[in-house]
Amino acid sequence: MPASIPHDTLVANLSRHISLSEDELALFCARLRPHKVKRKEFLLRQGEIARDSAFVVSGCMKAYATDTNGFEHILRFATPGWWVSDLSSFITKRQSQLAVEAVRDTQLLLLSRSDQLELFDKIPKLERYFRILMENALVTTQMRLMDNMTLTARERYQRFCRMYPELVNEIPLKLIASFIGVTPEFLSRIRAAK
Template sequence: MAKIIDSINKIVTLSPEEELLFLSKTEIKQYKAKTILVNAGEISKYSYFVNSGLLRSFNINDDIVEHVLSFACEGWWIGDIYSLISKKPGNLFIEVLEDAEVVLLTRESQNELFTEIPKLERFFRILTENSLVANQERLMDNLSLTAEERFDKFCKRYPTIIQRVPQKQIASYIGVTPEFFSKMKSRLLKNNN
């Protein structure tokens, strides 16, 4: 549990009592690769903090094409925030890509913690702001950058993920087909030699 406490303490400092209270409101689970934690159409019950392993969120459109929204590795949070906050069925799947140890936090427990440890509201506000900034930047990148530039940014931004994720999921994340991605990667490798 040290990872999640370390993550929080980078932004706000919890006393030992507050750490224990926070941990008492969470649950740790182990999941095997390929486990689906959340299905589209379900109401999401948890935010997930990744202690170890790798997760992704994605949706599937009417043409049965996957669109990867995000990845989460050690020390990152992931969830269907729309569903969690609105308590309505979401449109995301959350899948375990590598065997993982995950900390689960319900929305109800989170709200209780906001009352009992007010500085946690600041922590989660900052997480949310960082997420909004990253999503806006990604949207602008998708509108203004070429596929090669988006891939280059992905490699620089997520160097620890690039070798752990199938190429078709990276292609989906940067918004291209697997076929285009394969050709683009071959072209980039040829140009770098």
């Protein structure tokens, strides 16, 4: 039984944190559903219920909220090796505040919450994997929050360039602006003043 390519990416990621037996791995992979989205297609729309969490195999997704004036605010980008969803909706099954949309053609592996919880009972080490992921995501999000409170727009842009070098020249500037929390016009000026 040959392992499929997309799963390998995830298995590599897993094994950086835990080690599973062949059986456990098979059990886990059996619950993952490969899924492709084209640029501008949605994995989740604002107001829907987030059934799945998605592991990005290739491509890039964005998770964002739309404010009362219709402006998008990007909570995060998900590049290969990251999981993405509206965590709040995924956990509580309430309507999502976020939309999750492909920035470019993207390959995903989907895992439903119910499958995830079942797997936690069968494979405690898998719960460890996600516990570690949550810890790391929390650290990242806390740092981002502090950055937003302490840094200027220019400094946030510079930090973005260091954190996501693979995205800087690959995605529209307006997305970067929406991530660091400024208008596209102002980001344009920041770059001009370089």
